[in-house]
Amino acid sequence: MAKTLTLKRGGKYKVVLGKWAGTVAEIRVNGKSAGVIAWQPYEIPIDALVKSGQNVVEVLVTGSLRNLLGPHHGKIAPGMASPGNVRNAPNTMPPGSAYNQLPYGLMEDFQVVQVK
Numbered sequence: 001m002a003k004t005l006t007l008k009r010g011g012k013y014k015v016v017l018g019k020w021a022g023t024v025a026e027i028r029v030n031g032k033s034a035g036v037i038a039w040q041p042y043e044i045p046i047d048a049l050v051k052s053g054q055n056v057v058e059v060l061v062t063g064s065l066r067n068l069l070g071p072h073h074g075k076i077a078p079g080m081a082s083p084g085n086v087r088n089a090p091n092t093m094p095p096g097s098a099y100n101q102l103p104y105g106l107m108e109d110f111q112v113v114q115v116k
Contacts, residue, residue: 001106002058009052012115015059017042018108022061025106029057046112057112063104072099 007013015027017037025042027034029049037044046057071081073090 001110002056003110003112004054004056005112006053007050007055007112009050010047011050012045012047013050014043014045014047014113014115015057016111016113017059017106018110020061020106020108021102022063022104024062026060026062027058028060030055043113045115047115057110059106059110061105063102067101067104072101076100 015034015037017025020042023038025037027037027044027046029046030051032049034046034049035044066081069081073094
């Protein structure tokens with residue numbers, strides 16, 4: 001997700017994430033990385049990359065291999081993957097809508113906050 005904002009060079013700003021799901025979230029300002037957010041508090045300063053005028057602030061969320069590698073079927077404990085999940089696979093392939101998938105991305109909009 002990206003936003004174009006009018007900011008002032010020399011001001012102190014930070015990006016604050018709302019609800020999100022993933023392994024890390026990279027923050028970019030005007031195409032340059034401000035760093036990654038991986039744990040609380042879900043915020044990062046961006047003032048070193050801000051210029052006066054229009055600035056593009058982006059948040060790129062990286063998921064995990066969970067949705068690719070599974071497990072996808074049966075009684076699955078969140079965060080648990082084991083050989084038992086394969087042994088308990090259904091006899092016929094269920095439709096994609098029946099797959100157990102985790103959501104990744106921004107669930108709420110991010111904020112750019114001026115720090116005083």
